[in-house]
Amino acid sequence: MAKSPKDxxxxxxxxxxxxxxxxxxxxxxxxxxxxxxxxxxTPSHLIDLLERLHEAELKAKK
Structure with a gap:
């Protein structure tokens, strides 16, 4: 006999x-x-890295 959710x-x-x-x-x-x-x-070395990456992206778009 199958049980119903009520059981x-x-x-x-x-x-x-x-x-x-x-x-x-x-x-x-x-x-x-x-x-x-x-x-x-945020560690300063990580902020520096992010800034360098941002600058590189800007140069690549030119």
């Missing part, structure tokens, strides 16, 4: 709350990592 066991509220807490913790950690990276800024 599936439903998640308990405790399991749902635990999942939400886990997601909130992961989101918080990721946000912290992202903020740390943003605060570090």
């Amino acid at each position: 599936k066991p439903e998640k308990s509220k405790a399991a749902d709350t635990k999942g939400q807490n886990s997601n909130a913790l992961i989101a918080s950690k990721l946000r912290g990592y992202y903020d740390t990276i943003i605060d570090e800024g």
Whole structure:
């Protein structure tokens, strides 16, 4: 006999709350990592490289 979708066991509220807490913790950690990276800024050697690449593109278009 085939089971219908109604026969599936439903998640308990405790399991749902635990999942939400886990997601909130992961989101918080990721946000912290992202903020740390943003605060570090862009290294000067990378900015110099980007400027040289931009200049080379402008010269190539002429």
